[in-house]
Amino acid sequence: MTVSAAAAPSGLQIHPMDQFKISPLFGNGDVTWWTPTNATLWMVLAVVCVVVMMVMGTSRRAIVPNRSQSIAEMAYGFVYKMVEDVAGKDAVGFFPYIMTLFMFIVFSNFLGLIPMSFTTTSHIAVTAVLAMLVFLTVTIVGFVKNGTAFLGLFWVSSAPLALRPVLALIEVISYFVRPLSHSIRLAGNVMAGHAVIKVFAGFAGVMGIGAILPISAIVAVYALEVLVAFIQAYVFTILTCVYLKDALHPSH
Amino acid sequence: MSNTTETATDASHGATETAHGAVDAAHEAASGGLPQLDFSTFGNQIFWLALALIAIFFVLSKVALPRIASVLAERRGTITNDIAAAEDLKVKAQEAEEAYNQALADARVEAAKIVADAKADIQADLDVAIAKADADITAKAAESEAAIAEIxxxxxxxxxxxxxxxAKEIIAAMGGKADARSVTSAVTARMKG
Incomplete structure (x- = not known):
């Protein structure tokens, strides 16, 4: 690959996007579809974290849980309640699927906050796959469960008849924009925060004693990013539940 | 990109030369642009993402979630059982208290009865003794009266x-002749008067 440093002549050199580069873990070859890359490493680490938290943490199966089991149970209860409350009681069959999405996103986001790490959810390829999975699931489940009645989702029967075709057009567009907004919201939020931190870090490198300003800014942005890491995972999951509710109960 | 890798990828990808050209162009664009829009890495990311998601899904749905669900159900059952047992014990304690109070009341009644019986017994004994004493006294009095009457x-x-x-001596002394019968009648008359 021709990843030249593109050496600027002098002074301020900030490459906020370098942290998102995908490169092979071993050697400098091409990135083929199976090459283990830094993205692979951090995805595997996310899987390992999920296993540690959800399987090893609960291995005691205690009636009175210890700390790690409490955390696993809290995560379980958090997502289960979300599915039940937002998508409805008949959606609990999708709970393992939604839990998978939530756990992957939340661990990817938090692992990405470790300095020098790689954030898999900052890549549109990853979030687009996640969003397309949700979109396809919702669409297929909607048609399988409701047949053509699922199309009633686009036909707002509570609106005046004259307005309905216009609303139907808007509804159809918004339906197909869902996977786009769903994926870009997550990747965009994560990427922006990381890039901003990198930019401030670049300033800090050349400001000498004045670096205290960008460093305090980094602290503030980092705190915000911790919040964003969880909130974006939560938003992605709850939107999945909302879309699933549309598929199961398409009437407005 | 060097020639050797070019040929290597060409060999591995075979007939996808046109696609490869596009990937090359993307590489050129990516070196200055967003790594996120470097489409040459998409296949790689999607492949590993699919593996990661499948791994998480199986770990969760086969091991973690059923385990947590069973633990939560077990805990709920234990709590329900404990509360029921506590209710049971409470009821039992109340019953025991009632039984105790009942026993206490019974004992009081019994004690009162025993006291009353004892009192009645003593009274009867007393009455008998008094009656006997009275009879003795009456008998003794009668005896005494008889003795007094006799005396x-x-x-x-x-x-x-x-x-x-x-009277005879006095009459004799006075020179008279005492008629025994008239003296006796006179004395008897006097004594009566």
Whole structure:
């Protein structure tokens, strides 16, 4: 690959996007579809974290849980309640699927906050796959469960008849924009925060004693990013539940 | 990109030369642009992402989630059982208290009865003793009265005799001749008066 440093002549050199580069873990070859890359490493680490938290943490199966089991149970209860409350009681069959999405996103986001790490959810390829999975699931489940009645989702029967075709057009567009907004919201939020931190870090490198300003800014942005890491995972999951509710109960 | 890798990828990808050209162009664009829009890495990311998601899904749905669900159900059952057991014990404690109070009341009644019985017994004994004593006293009094009457009768006879004798002596002394029958009748008359 021709990843030249593109050496600027002098002074301020900030490459906020370098942290998102995908490169092979071993050697400098091409990135083929199976090459283990830094993205692979951090995805595997996310899987390992999920296993540690959800399987090893609960291995005691205690009636009175210890700390790690409490955390696993809290995560379980958090997502289960979300599915039940937002998508409805008949959606609990999708709970393992939604839990998978939530756990992957939340661990990817938090692992990405470790300095020098790689954030898999900052890549549109990853979030687009996640969003397309949700979109396809919702669409297929909607048609399988409701047949053509699922199309009633686009036909707002509570609106005046004259307005309905216009609303139907808007509804159809918004339906197909869902996977786009769903994926870009997550990747965009994560990427922006990381890039901003990198930019401030670049300033800090050349400001000498004045670096205290960008460093305090980094602290503030980092705190915000911790919040964003969880909130974006939560938003992605709850939107999945909302879309699933549309598929199961398409009437407005 | 060097020639050797170019040929290597060409060999591995075979007939996708046109696609490869596009990937090359993307590489050129990516070196200055967003790594996120470097489409050459998409296949790689999607492949590993699919593996990661499948791994998480199986770990969660086969191991973690059923385990947590069973633990939560077990805990709920234990709590429900414990509360029920506590209710049971509470009811039992109340019953025990009631039984205790009942036993106490019974004992009180029993004690009162025993006291009353004892009192009645003692009263009966007392009554019998008093009656016996009364009877004894009456008998003794009657006896005494009889004795007194006897003594009195004895005394009266003696007095009569003494009076007769004295009257005869007095009459004799006075020179008269005492008629025994008239003296006796006179003395008897006097004694009656």
């Amino acid at each position: 009195r009768a004895g005394a009266e006879a003696a007095v009569k005799d003494v009076a007769k004798d004295t």
